[in-house]
Amino acid sequence: MTGAGDGASPDFKRDMLAQLPALRAFAVSLCGRHDQADDLLQNTILKAWSNQESFTPGTNMKAWLFRILRNDFYSELRIRRRELQDSDGEHSAQLAVHPGQHAALDLKDFGRALEALPSDHREAIILVGASGFSYEEAAAICGCAVGTLKSRVNRARASLRDLLSLGEDDDFGPDTTFPAGSSGTKSV
Structure with missing residues (x-):
């Protein structure tokens, strides 16, 4: 082990x-299973070892370690409650x-077209x-008439549709050819 434990006092190690x-x-009494208790004990020792500078020499080592173990147990319990059993x-x-790569590629294409x-x-x-x-706020920012700004936006949208090879009704978004949960095959 390296890091916080390099300068460990022999007393700290012995007492721990x-x-x-x-x-x-205590871990077995909390968990009810030996394998989980061993994991909890290992986590406790690792946390104590890496945070030994927070232990005040001369205070109750046993109480400090029990508190670490107890806090770790309840933290894990809270995490497990939010998990769904789906064996x-x-x-x-x-x-x-939906796969993220399609959206990333669409965004990259859109950036180039823009x-x-x-x-x-x-x-x-x-x-x-x-x-x-x-339109009114944007026209004021650009210093042009509202009609001019609307025309620019309309031409920009049309250019983007052309550059991206989109039809009037095409949308960006998830693939509608194979909706979520489908296997990609059509049933007859």
């Missing part, structure tokens, strides 16, 4: 090791997440589409 039988018994995989089979727009069109669509300004 002397508490192992009592700690293990047969039935619940996880119902969950589906950069290809003339600067006044890019500015107009970013102000209205991404920043949420009204």
Whole structure:
């Protein structure tokens, strides 16, 4: 072991090791299973070893170690309560997440198409589409008439559709060809 334990005092190590039988018994009484108790005991010793500078020499080592073990046990218990038992995989089979790579590629393509727009069109669509300004607010920012700004936004949208090879009704988003949970095969 390296790190916090490099400068461990022999007294700290000796006192900690002397508490192992009592700690293990306490861990078994909390967990009810020896294998879980051993894991809990190991975590306790690792935490105590790595945080030995927080132990005040001359105080009760046993109480300090028991508190670490108890806190670790209840932390793990809280985590396990939020977890769902699904040993047969039935619940996880119902969950589906669309692959992230498609969205990342779509975003990259969109960024390139946005950069290809003339600067006044890019500015107009970013102000209205991404920043949420009204046409009037965006026109004031750009120093142009509202009609001019609306025209720029319209031309920017049309250019983006062309650059991205989208039709009028195409959407960005999850693949509708194979919805979540489908195997990619059609039933007859």
